[in-house]
Amino acid sequence: MENLLRYAEKLFDEVEIAVYRSREVSANVELNEISMTGVRSGAVTVIRGIKDKRLGLAIVDSDEENRVKEAIEQAAKMARLNSPDEKWVSLPKSGKYREKPKPNYELKEASPDVLVEMLVRAIKLTREMDKHATVAGGGGEISWNESHIMNSHGIDVSQEGGLSYMLLEFVGRKGNVVTPGITEFEARKDLNLNVEEAVERGLKKVSWAYNVKSSKNEEVPLIFSPEAIAFLFYGALFPAFSGERLVKETTPLAGKVGEKIASEVITLYDDPFHELSLLHAVSDDEGVPLRRNTIIENGTFKGFVWDNYWAKVYGTESTGNGQRDLRSGSIRIGLNTVVIEKGKRSLEDMIAEIERGYLVDGVQGAHSSNPDNGNFAVTANPAFLIENGEVVGSSVFLIAGNVYELLKQASEVSREQTVMPVMYTVVSPHIKFENVKIAGK
Structure with missing residues (x-):
C-alpha cells in the first residue's frame, strides 16, 4: 500500500487509497425449508485523487498491486478530463483514534453450517410451539470485513471485524385466518444468536394475530x-x-x-x-x-x-x-x-x-x-x-x-x-x- 501511495502522489496533488476485503456466509429459509446457502468473498480498492481541484475516481475489484496501479493511472486520466471543483479544500488529515475493539475471529472462518443449524433449530421450535405457524422466509448472514485507508496527509488506518444476524418471518394459518408476516431480528458481534428468544417473540405475536x-x-x-x-x-x-x-x-x-x-x-x-x-x-x-x-x-x-x-x-x-x-x-x-x-x-x-x-x-x-x-x-x-x-x-x-x-x-x-x-x-x-x-x- 505504501509503495502504491507513493506512486499515486506523483500523479496527484493529494490522493487516497482505500482497500476493502469482505467475506459473507449466508443461508436462506423459505416455507420451513433451507432454500439456499452461499459463501462470497472479494476485495475492492478505491482510488480518489485530486489534481488542480479536479477529482479522479477509480474502482477495481482487486487488491493486487498491478491492478491497483492501473486503477491509479485511470483515476489520473479521469482527473484531467473533469472540471475543477472550486469548493474543494482537501482530503482529511490524520487524527487520534480510540483503541481498536477486539473482534471475534470465529466470524472470519464461519461456514454456512453454523447458520443452517440455527435456522433448522428455529424451524423445529416453531413447529413444536405452534403447529399452525410457518417460518415463511428470512435467513441469516455472517460477515467479516477488513479495510485499510491511506492518504497523502498521513492517514494510515486499518480495521477488521464481523457480525452475525438472523431474520425470521413467521406466518400463521388457523381456520380462515392467515396472519401478516411477522419478522424478528437477532444481531450480534459474535455467533451467539438467541434462536429460542427470537422464535418465542415471533410466535407470541402470531398468537395475537390470529x-x-x-x-x-x-x-x-x-x-x-x-x-x-x-x-x-x-x-x-x-x-x-x-x-x-x-x-x-x-x-x-x-x-x-x-x-x-x-x-x-x-x-x-x-x-x-x-x-x-x-x-x-x-x-x-x-x-x-x-x-x-x-x-x-x-x-x-x-x-x-x-x-x-x-x-x-x-x-x-x-x-x-x-x-x-x-x-x-x-x-x-x-x-x-x-x-x-x-x-x-x-x-x-x-x-x-x-x-x-x-x-x-x-x-x-x-x-x-x-x-x-x-x-x-x-x-x-x-x-x-x-x-x-x-x-x-x-x-x-x-x-x-x-x-x-x-x-x-x-x-x-x-x-x-x-x-x-x-x-x-x-x-x-x-x-x-x-x-x-x-x-x-
Whole structure:
C-alpha cells in the first residue's frame, strides 16, 4: 500500500487509497425449508485523487498491486478530463483514534453450517410451539470485513471485524385466518444468536394475530416497536441530520440547532462505540476518527453530522460520518450506529396502562417518506390492538402525518433496546406516542 501511495502522489496533488476485503456466509429459509446457502468473498480498492481541484475516481475489484496501479493511472486520466471543483479544500488529515475493539475471529472462518443449524433449530421450535405457524422466509448472514485507508496527509488506518444476524418471518394459518408476516431480528458481534428468544417473540405475536380486529378512524396512543421506529425514521428523519442537506437547504432542521424538535423523553445520538453497536471501526471511510455525536438531547436538536467534504465547505469539521458507496466509490454522509436512549419501565408496564391503543410492530411505505419536510404516510401492519392493558388481537390501519409532530407526541420509551441492522445499525427502545390519528382499513 505504501509503495502504491507513493506512486499515486506523483500523479496527484493529494490522493487516497482505500482497500476493502469482505467475506459473507449466508443461508436462506423459505416455507420451513433451507432454500439456499452461499459463501462470497472479494476485495475492492478505491482510488480518489485530486489534481488542480479536479477529482479522479477509480474502482477495481482487486487488491493486487498491478491492478491497483492501473486503477491509479485511470483515476489520473479521469482527473484531467473533469472540471475543477472550486469548493474543494482537501482530503482529511490524520487524527487520534480510540483503541481498536477486539473482534471475534470465529466470524472470519464461519461456514454456512453454523447458520443452517440455527435456522433448522428455529424451524423445529416453531413447529413444536405452534403447529399452525410457518417460518415463511428470512435467513441469516455472517460477515467479516477488513479495510485499510491511506492518504497523502498521513492517514494510515486499518480495521477488521464481523457480525452475525438472523431474520425470521413467521406466518400463521388457523381456520380462515392467515396472519401478516411477522419478522424478528437477532444481531450480534459474535455467533451467539438467541434462536429460542427470537422464535418465542415471533410466535407470541402470531398468537395475537390470529384474532383479527377491525380498525376505525380514531385518535389513540400508539407504541412503535424498534423495527417500526427504524424504518420510519430511516425514511423521514435521519436524512435531515446530514450537513450536506444543510448546505443545500433541503433539511427542515436548518436554523433549529438549540431548539426543541421532540419530546423531552427523546435523546438520540450516533455512537459507534455503544455496547450494542455492530461496528468494529475506529474511523469512517475517509480515515477520520469515529466519535459519539449527540443529535437530539432531551428533545433539543444539538447539531448535524458531516463528512470531510461538506464540513470543509461549511467551515466546520468532519464528525466521522463519511461513508463510501462501493458501487461508485463516492463518499456520502451517513450515520454509524443510531442509538435512541432507553427509559426506565418495561414494554409490558407501558402496555398495561393503555385503555385503548395499538402496538405498531411494522410499517409499510416508510421508504416513500419525504425527509425534506418530514411528512410520511404508512400502513401499520402488523399492528396489535390493546384494550384495558392487554393485547387482544391484530389490526391494520393507516398513519399519515409529520415525523416532527410525532416526536413531540412521544411520552415514554421502554427500558428494553433492540438492535436493528437496517441499512446501518439502529439501537432503539419501544416508543409510546400520545393522541395519534389513525385511519381504519
